[in-house]
Amino acid sequence: MQYLKRIFLLLGLLLMPLLALSQHKMTMDDAGLDAAKTYHAESLYHMNAEWANQNGETIQLADYLGQPLVLVMFYGRCTGTCPVLIQRTWKLYSGIDVDIRDRVQVLAVSFDYKNDTPQALKEYAEHEQLDIPGWNFVTAQQSDIRELAMLLGVQYRERSDGHFEHSNLITVLDAQGKILLRSEGIKGGLSDTATTIEELFKSDLQ
Amino acid sequence: MTYDRFHITVFILLIIAVRPVTGMVYGCLQNNLPDTVTVKVLGTDADARFEPNVIQVRPGDTVRFEVKEGMHTVTAYHPDNRRELGIPEGAESFDSGALTAGDTWFLTITHSGEYNYFCMPHELMGHVGKIISDKMFSNDTSTIF
Numbered sequence: 526m527q528y529l530k531r532i533f534l535l536l537g538l539l540l541m542p543l544l545a546l547s548q549h550k551m552t553m554d555d556a557g558l559d560a561a562k563t564y565h566a567e568s569l570y571h572m573n574a575e576w577a578n579q580n581g582e583t584i585q586l587a588d589y590l591g592q593p594l595v596l597v598m599f600y601g602r603c604t605g606t607c608p609v610l611i612q613r614t615w616k617l618y619s620g621i622d623v624d625i626r627d628r629v630q631v632l633a634v635s636f637d638y639k640n641d642t643p644q645a646l647k648e649y650a651e652h653e654q655l656d657i658p659g660w661n662f663v664t665a666q667q668s669d670i671r672e673l674a675m676l677l678g679v680q681y682r683e684r685s686d687g688h689f690e691h692s693n694l695i696t697v698l699d700a701q702g703k704i705l706l707r708s709e710g711i712k713g714g715l716s717d718t719a720t721t722i723e724e725l726f727k728s729d730l731q
Numbered sequence: 732m733t734y735d736r737f738h739i740t741v742f743i744l745l746i747i748a749v750r751p752v753t754g755m756v757y758g759c760l761q762n763n764l765p766d767t768v769t770v771k772v773l774g775t776d777a778d779a780r781f782e783p784n785v786i787q788v789r790p791g792d793t794v795r796f797e798v799k800e801g802m803h804t805v806t807a808y809h810p811d812n813r814r815e816l817g818i819p820e821g822a823e824s825f826d827s828g829a830l831t832a833g834d835t836w837f838l839t840i841t842h843s844g845e846y847n848y849f850c851m852p853h854e855l856m857g858h859v860g861k862i863i864s865d866k867m868f869s870n871d872t873s874t875i876f
Binding site: 615711 | 776804829854
């Protein structure tokens with residue numbers, strides 16, 4: 526009996542490292558699976574807000590996880606800088622290598638939650654001939670729009686006449702939702718920015 | 732060496748006779764030189780406008796856009812700017828980008844035909860312009876409707 530106890534003890538000691546090793550491997554595998562679903566601490570893709578696009582579809586930023594995103598904030602009735610900002614976003618987009626352009630996503634978020642309904646955004650997108658795959662013009666609840674603006678560093682305020690004063694900013698997020706690039710203002714060339722974005726997109730998409 | 736009255740008279744008559752010819756040659760040369768036509772960009776919202784909003788030029792002429800107030804663009808009706816083609820086929824698309832008060836932007840006209848353009852922020856308010864280019868136009872008519 527004493528002899529058998531010693532054998533079990535010996536077997537236990539021999540098997541413990543193997544058990545520990547298999548446990549470690551399982552933990553690593555689990556971590557590997559989770560990594561694709563979790564967000565970087567600085568990711569914007571963790572936002573839970575629901576956005577309605579020009580086609581009445583619901584979008585979440587998490588939908589873009591795994592792919593880079595060009596983000597711009599604007600409002601449809603703007604007779605100031607927004608049309609120029611959208612044009613700059615278009616130039617940025619059309620300046621990207623044609624081989625990867627189709628995989629580039631653009632999200633244009635309106636400040637004007639009162640007037641920029643999905644239907645108004647549809648009309649806007651159609652007029653601007655930007656009702657195309659990969660381009661989403663979206664609206665959401667006021668608090669969600671404000672939260673996104675804060676995260677992007679976009680400042681805006683509604684004037685008494687219903688128009689908005691706002692920053693002019695194009696932001697590029699990487700595949701993990703981190704801010705990679707910010708192009709501020711409405712003047713100056715974008716070719717360098719397009720090249721930089723192109724390289725970032727290529728590396729993220731590899 | 733002295734000149735008699737006859738030679739002096741002939742010399743004066745020659746100058747008088749030649750002067751209109753040299754004037755015509757100079758006028759023709761001047762008429763064929765490229766010209767610069769100025770368009771003022773005025774207004775802010777509903778009153779935004781190009782002044783004059785239709786001009787006549789010849790290929791090779793330059794149009795100078797002077798922004799007096801507000802924020803505007805001078806943008807071609809062209810697929811590059813997501814609009815139907817409104818400039819002569821083969822002519823290069825253009826877009827000034829944002830121009831503010833005090834800015835000047837130049838456009839050189841290369842082709843004959845109509846160049847239709849608009850201001851991005853105020854297009855829906857009718858802030859559009861037209862340049863009609865024809866080599867038959869003279870300098871005298873190169874401005875303005």
